[in-house]
Amino acid sequence: MKANERIIVALDFDDRENALSLVDNLGDWAAKYKVGYRLLTGAGFEILDELVSRGKWVFCDMKLHDIPTTVSGAVRNLAAKKIGSISLHVSGGSAMLKAAAQAIQNLVHRPQLWGITVLTSLDDFTVQNELLVNSSAQEFAVHLARIARFCGCDGVVASGNEVERIKESCGEDFIVAVPGVRPSWSEQHDQKRTITPQEAIKLGADFIIVGRAIAEADEPLSAFLRILDEIT
């Protein structure tokens, strides 16, 4: 994989115009984009078709979490859009994950299923005192990654601090995409378990997901190229 394909740019905008203006700005340098429900609710699902028609690989970050029938139906509908991957919360349970995997298993254009482990905006305190999980965020993320693997997911979204443990536990071929990526020169925002692009790749992340460090930079393309340089 080329280094630029390891960077997934998060299109966290409210409308189509701002999202596509960033896509235009980054041109051929950026090959992979993440579309979450902020943009989907603002621009509609057609934004997925638009990006795919421009030759972009799209991670649809739906973070699905519902009963198995509902999630498998949504996954099947999204798969028809020929996107690259779809996220779903591992905490939705093994029946939900297996139903989703089964719903798309025979498709020619099968999107990958990426499990959401523990949001990078949560820290140990929140995991233990609000979710009442009796372990650290890292332990919990590794546990959820194992469930995701067992249920047929292709990978997980997890913080950089968990990559090594997840790879050890689930195997090198199990994809780990890392958000909460903050180059040393950018702001921390609301992320708590952050990591620099270089560290994330060094630890074995297959992809880094970068939003505001690029989107809110004065010159997004320069920010993208700086990150590319750091991971190459």
Ligand code: C5P
């Ligand atoms: O702007 P920033 O780089 O923090 O954006 C990170 C992106 O990754 C956001 O779109 C956020 O929804 C997403 N994400 C995350 N933590 C996860 C999964 C996805 O921050 N565990």
